[in-house]
Amino acid sequence: MVRIKDIAERAGVSIGTVDRVLHNRGEVAKKTSKLVMKIAEEMHYTPNLAASTLASKKTYNLAAILPKGSDDNIFWDGHVEGMRRAITSLQPFLVNISYYLFELNNEKEFIEQTRLVLNDNVDGVILAPVMKNEAIEFCTELDKLNTPYIFIDTYIKNTNNLAFIGEDAYQSGRIAASLIDFGLSENRDILIVNISKNLENTQHLNSRNQGFLSYFMDAGRNDGLKISVEIPSNSFRDIEDKLDPIFKNNPGIGAIMVSSAKTYTIAHYLEMKRKRDIILVGYEMFDKNISYLKKRYINFLISQKPQEQGEKAVYKLFYFLANKTIPDKKEFQPVDIINCESLPLLSK
Amino acid sequence: MVRIKDIAERAGVSIGTVDRVLHNRGEVAKKTSKLVMKIAEEMHYTPNLAASTLASKKTYNLAAILPKGSDDNIFWDGHVEGMRRAITSLQPFLVNISYYLFELNNEKEFIEQTRLVLNDNVDGVILAPVMKNEAIEFCTELDKLNTPYIFIDTYIKNTNNLAFIGEDAYQSGRIAASLIDFGLSENRDILIVNISKNLENTQHLNSRNQGFLSYFMDAGRNDGLKISVEIPSNSFRDIEDKLDPIFKNNPGIGAIMVSSAKTYTIAHYLEMKRKRDIILVGYEMFDKNISYLKKRYINFLISQKPQEQGEKAVYKLFYFLANKTIPDKKEFQPVDIINCESLPLLSK
DNA sequence: CTGAAAGCGCTTACAG
DNA sequence: CTGAAAGCGCTTACAG
Numbered sequence: 259m260v261r262i263k264d265i266a267e268r269a270g271v272s273i274g275t276v277d278r279v280l281h282n283r284g285e286v287a288k289k290t291s292k293l294v295m296k297i298a299e300e301m302h303y304t305p306n307l308a309a310s311t312l313a314s315k316k317t318y319n320l321a322a323i324l325p326k327g328s329d330d331n332i333f334w335d336g337h338v339e340g341m342r343r344a345i346t347s348l349q350p351f352l353v354n355i356s357y358y359l360f361e362l363n364n365e366k367e368f369i370e371q372t373r374l375v376l377n378d379n380v381d382g383v384i385l386a387p388v389m390k391n392e393a394i395e396f397c398t399e400l401d402k403l404n405t406p407y408i409f410i411d412t413y414i415k416n417t418n419n420l421a422f423i424g425e426d427a428y429q430s431g432r433i434a435a436s437l438i439d440f441g442l443s444e445n446r447d448i449l450i451v452n453i454s455k456n457l458e459n460t461q462h463l464n465s466r467n468q469g470f471l472s473y474f475m476d477a478g479r480n481d482g483l484k485i486s487v488e489i490p491s492n493s494f495r496d497i498e499d500k501l502d503p504i505f506k507n508n509p510g511i512g513a514i515m516v517s518s519a520k521t522y523t524i525a526h527y528l529e530m531k532r533k534r535d536i537i538l539v540g541y542e543m544f545d546k547n548i549s550y551l552k553k554r555y556i557n558f559l560i561s562q563k564p565q566e567q568g569e570k571a572v573y574k575l576f577y578f579l580a581n582k583t584i585p586d587k588k589e590f591q592p593v594d595i596i597n598c599e600s601l602p603l604l605s606k
Numbered sequence: 607m608v609r610i611k612d613i614a615e616r617a618g619v620s621i622g623t624v625d626r627v628l629h630n631r632g633e634v635a636k637k638t639s640k641l642v643m644k645i646a647e648e649m650h651y652t653p654n655l656a657a658s659t660l661a662s663k664k665t666y667n668l669a670a671i672l673p674k675g676s677d678d679n680i681f682w683d684g685h686v687e688g689m690r691r692a693i694t695s696l697q698p699f700l701v702n703i704s705y706y707l708f709e710l711n712n713e714k715e716f717i718e719q720t721r722l723v724l725n726d727n728v729d730g731v732i733l734a735p736v737m738k739n740e741a742i743e744f745c746t747e748l749d750k751l752n753t754p755y756i757f758i759d760t761y762i763k764n765t766n767n768l769a770f771i772g773e774d775a776y777q778s779g780r781i782a783a784s785l786i787d788f789g790l791s792e793n794r795d796i797l798i799v800n801i802s803k804n805l806e807n808t809q810h811l812n813s814r815n816q817g818f819l820s821y822f823m824d825a826g827r828n829d830g831l832k833i834s835v836e837i838p839s840n841s842f843r844d845i846e847d848k849l850d851p852i853f854k855n856n857p858g859i860g861a862i863m864v865s866s867a868k869t870y871t872i873a874h875y876l877e878m879k880r881k882r883d884i885i886l887v888g889y890e891m892f893d894k895n896i897s898y899l900k901k902r903y904i905n906f907l908i909s910q911k912p913q914e915q916g917e918k919a920v921y922k923l924f925y926f927l928a929n930k931t932i933p934d935k936k937e938f939q940p941v942d943i944i945n946c947e948s949l950p951l952l953s954k
Numbered sequence: 955c956t957g958a959a960a961g962c963g964c965t966t967a968c969a970g
Numbered sequence: 971c972t973g974a975a976a977g978c979g980c981t982t983a984c985a986g
Binding site for chain 1 (some may be wrong): 777778783945
């Protein structure tokens with residue numbers, strides 16, 4: 259292995275000078291600089307990371323601003339798990355991460371957490387900008403401080419985000435459609451269920467809906483009706499109120515797509531109403547959905563991989579800070595297609 | 607961060623003694639040893655990996671014995687790619703890996719490569735033991751040298767392998783079955799195609815067949831015939847010879863499962879014979895299969911993730927050598943279920 | 955059984 | 971603009 263000492267000897271300078279050149283720290287004569295660069299390249303110098311980490315003692319402090327995980331959806335716990343994993347495997351580099359968690363839909367708490375981050379003077383931020391307006395304001399502050407930030411889960415246009423890591427919701431809507439199309443007889447109808455107080459504001463669900471419908475425009479063979487319904491909450495009462503009349507008026511329904519992680523509530527409805535023969539496709543793998551997958555009320559789950567997203571976010575941010583490598587601006591993460599038979603392979 | 611120096615001061619000994627205790631290098635009085643251990647625990651000492659890597663200058667030399675990748679199946683190139691990735695991200699640790707590749711089915715070349723490995727005195731081996739007898743002999747030699755080895759892709763019982771990394775072929779046969787079962791009308795028949803000179807000896811294909819059939823025994827709703835056929839080569843001629851009469855005698859066939867990566871050859875047959883409406887499910891994602899997935903002659907591919915398998919193998923071996931952590935003996939890797947719509951998310 | 959010293963390859967002030 | 975020296979936390983002989 260080539261050391262800076264070897265380069266220094268060949269160039270007839272000291273190792274201090276070599277170091278200055280290699281790190282563009284200036285204060286070096288152009289001529290010396292060029293010579294050293296040339297020799298370094300010729301000798302295929304690669305820095306010894308163990309030595310530089312040890313000597314520099316530089317630590318990177320990252321902040322992650324995310325919704326809290328909940329029983330209803332452990333999605334966000336997955337991100338934290340993945341981030342921890344990344345930090346561990348980044349040893350022996352000195353990287354710290356602090357988590358600033360807020361209740362989903364609690365704007366006030368979100369703002370509080372961003373305030374804390376701004377005070378803590380961190381080197382980089384991983385942000386789930388689920389509340390658009392508040393997130394934009396925060397990004398403006400980060401821009402002022404010249405602190406880089408990476409979006410996770412949700413994308414906001416016209417910001418200086420370093421990168422985005424998340425699902426291609428439109429395409430994952432198409433996947434749901436293709437699965438239903440494969441299993442459904444051609445003359446049956448399809449019900450699209452959105453469980454949301456405010457569908458307009460939930461970009462993800464909207465994109466999945468659009469992708470779902472687009473598939474049947476350009477690729478699907480199924481030609482039955484596509485019926486959309488919005489249910490304000492996941493209480494059984496609300497679900498009954500909405501779905502009972504729909505099923506009454508549309509006996510041709512053969513499949514349901516639920517655009518969110520709350521798929522299990524619709525599976526529960528089917529179980530209660532003894533509708534075993536209806537295809538059900540939904541999103542996200544976690545215990546409540548899995549139990550209905552096992553009971554075969556849910557046929558497929560399309561699932562993001564939150565651990566991997568969290569892991570990737572940390573790596574990207576760290577490598578940017580450490581090497582100034584500019585990551586891809588937008589990198590969609592693959593989703594898993596899961597059914598009852600693929601489950602045993604995933605539960606580790 | 608706690609350093610050995612801190613422990614030494616508290617214990618009233620030198621750092622040399624602390625080091626001897628922490629690494630069980632002996633030559634320490636029981637009393638001293640106990641004291642140091644106690645203090646190290648109390649202070650939550652964790653070694654600085656950068657410093658120890660730098661100081662020890664120990665390098666690990668690994669060997670990977672794998673089949674060569676081919677146009678027909680780039681599967682094994684994927685493993686190499688993953689291993690390289692692992693080595694890179696293992697920086698700044700000093701890990702080298704040498705690849706000893708052999709032509710699939712060439713026993714002589716396999717033996718040659720194992721000889722080379724035995725001569726090169728490596729610290730650990732990653733082995734694809736696709737030729738059982740030859741592999742067992744090699745393992746015996748490794749056992750004599752006390753060199754640890756990890757199996758990849760294929761498992762051989764009654765060896766001292768450190769771990770196994772590969773597919774659960776039986777379960778992935780069940781996945782193929784469940785997909786076909788989902789899409790196929792109940793009264794249609796299913797054709798199982800094995801393209802192999804010697805089905806007996808290819809454990810993988812056998813297990814997939816067993817899994818496939820088991821699904822219909824205990825879970826499937828489809829009750830049509832299951833017809834198995836073995837085709838000796840993937841020449842179009844051989845395929846025609848076998849399949850033409852089968853289709854003639856069994857007009858009820860509605861789906862085909864191909865147990866191997868050669869799925870594209872059967873897709874080609876369907877294309878030539880203009881059999882568009884037959885469901886086709888097969889294995890492994892690579893260009894030839896993908897093109898028929900896009901043309902929708904193949905409905906689903908069930909695919910291993912060779913890169914991740916290669917990566918994992920290196921990590922496991924390295925962490926065993928470096929920390930003596932004993933890995934899980936047998937760890938099945940998840941497979942991807944891929945259709946035409948999930949493809950855009952996977953091509954990075 | 956124990957300690958003191960040199961050294962791993964780099965970074966960081968500091969002196970000139 | 972350049973060099974010499976100290977130090978990061980550990981490991982490795984070596985002396986006693």
